[in-house]
Amino acid sequence: MNIKKISIPLAIALLMFPQLIETMYSPALTSIKNHFAVSAENAAQGLSIFFMAFAFGVVFWGRLCDVIGRRNSTLAGLTLFIISAIFTYFASNFDLFLFGFGSCAFGAAVGSVCTQTILRDSFEGAELAWLFSIAATSIGISPVIGMLIGSWLTSHGDYTWVFAAMILLVALLFIWSSIQLPETKPENIKRDSLLFVANKMIRDSHIWYITLMIGLTNIALFSYYNIAPFMFEQLGASVKFFGYTGFVLAIGSVLGSLINIKLIRCKINSDFIVFIATVLMIISGVGVYLLQHTIWFFIPMALISLSFGLTLPNLLSTALTNYRDHLGSAGALLGLSYYLIIGFGLDLVASVGSLAITLLACGSCCLLLVCSKKFIATTQQRNAQTQTN
Template sequence: MNKKTISTLLAVSLLMFPQLIETMYSPALTSIKNHFSVTTSEAAQALSLFFMVFAVGVVFWGTMCDVIGRRLSTLLGIAICIASATFCYYSPTFQGLLYGFGACAFGAAVGSVCTQTILRDSFEGASLTRIFSIASTSIGLSPVIGMLLGSWLTAHGGYTWVFAAMVIMLSLLLLWGGFALPETKPNHIKRDSLFLVANKMIRDGHIWYIALMVGLANIALFSYYSIAPFMFEHLGASVKFFGNTSFVLAAGSILGSLLNIRLIRKHIRGDIIVMLSTLMMLAAGLGVYLLQETVWFFIPMALVSLSFGLALPNLFSTALINYRNHLGTAGALLGLFYYLIIGFGLDHAAHVGNLAMTLLVCGGCSFVLVLLKLFTAKTSKQTSENATTS
């Protein structure tokens, strides 16, 4: 293809679909629990499995981006996702559904790593931050779409209707991508060994900071989708009520992204914006703790979504500035790091089953990490200035 830049609408759709799949599945948790006669923690296990397998998929597809190209990798991943969702629809056992949903996560990983690689091919610096902010604003709508659609489908046809809808939507996305998705892979790309890039990144403190911060932000947000359905069930609220709470979360996410764009235009440093986001997460944890015995505990979750929309564009835009010669591989490894953190974190959160505690721990750890980052940066600057003057 001659066109070398992806349309914003297609890029947003590709970034949205993994989160859309996850949020569509969340309202179906109670249906799956009752249909297969499994425990609450077993039903929620699929969400942590999703992120763990997603991490493996990110490494695979990120590497394939540099081998067979961004376009073909993306289309193959969506095709695998369609086949896996179809398998889930027909699965007679809970174990089979878990395997199918895991395979769906493997294919869905292209929506994250391949799309981010395409965007990084085309933009950098402040332009890339603005693009990620626009994408985050749009992605903020996916919880509304996913949870409303998932809750409606679950209420009328159970979990099988959810997977049927996934197959239809992913098939449409595959057709759209087949016609409109460009190939942005540079003609002369540096093909370093996966192990060489991994060795460099493992020793890079900035990479670990990004991975931990992104992981904690996602654990805070997605723990709501794995724990809240059972909290609402315990409080006597319907699955449709849970779906309607997505409006509050989406409003927070969109507001956070719009606020981030405004702060960037005012030349506020990214680290300061991220610091603000951690304080909001702590406030959300306190709010959920105070309201957890009522159905209104979802309202403080808007602050978690707002925090998410503030932090992630600033984290992602600076994540791979030293790895531009191997964005596909580096992006894959970064994804592996933070998706494994998300997967294990959500698995632990599901077993504990305490949403407020999860938010407070994530917010506290994030706050400490930002303080360490600012302190390290200040120390390095002072050391450099002293070396220059002497």
């Protein structure tokens, strides 16, 4: 295996960039709505389209990682993003705008699947969980950066300023990756068909659990970016105020990741950590429900971010331990599954239009999944002991 490893700053930058792009876009929703004369619900469709296109991008680039390598796939995806963002910048109508933004998402998927594959090539076990926690801490800052940049650009210009900034940022990331990104693809990697890997994963209950948990956790977090801009608009708050709320979410996410690192070092069971995170999600939903008619409803969202920082590293680090022979393809299929759930979920969220209901529903479903997993594991353990005796 190629022992050359990616630098942690570059890995973090690549992992951050899709979420940075998404959160830069969110403050521009009201500008997009007004420019193209569409409804708030139609404007919010961009986020659901982003995740759906992102899902198919994850499959494409993840598979390509196993074919042409991790480095070449990443550079190709970044190039596609830049071209798509330029197209979106000049889009003359809303349909072309959505097509361009979807293409941006397709290219941005390399930041998730290719970088995770590169990390899994080089690390495993507790070390990988620790790295994902470090990454989650850094990613937790990206909403602040994205929302501040997006809100500032939107308030001083319009949504086109946001896309111009995206083009510049990703162009710089492309140059950095061209210089420093290593190729970590193992020489003896298996070239099983995507259908073979998919068949194996479909029959894996652990994969289903991971997929649903990641999907629901992301829906809970990103529903804020989907609904909150219009809630603040109705309450008379400015787009800049929405941008500043990102600090609260970032504090929660960073705290969650730092707490998770401490718990990992203390060898606390990951399932217990995830259980605590789901309880926090439900508490956050109750808080948002109580405060939804005031501008302070964003404060309980810190618990959602904290829950996100606790949950995601523990899910991602254990997701593909049985698929090390085809990490690119398995990571692609896993990503396709949970990003489709996120995309369809956010589309439903835009129709419902209630942040509190969304958080309570996601938290309740996650709690049910965690308890079901524990019950099944306990039952299997008892049956095994009975058979042994």
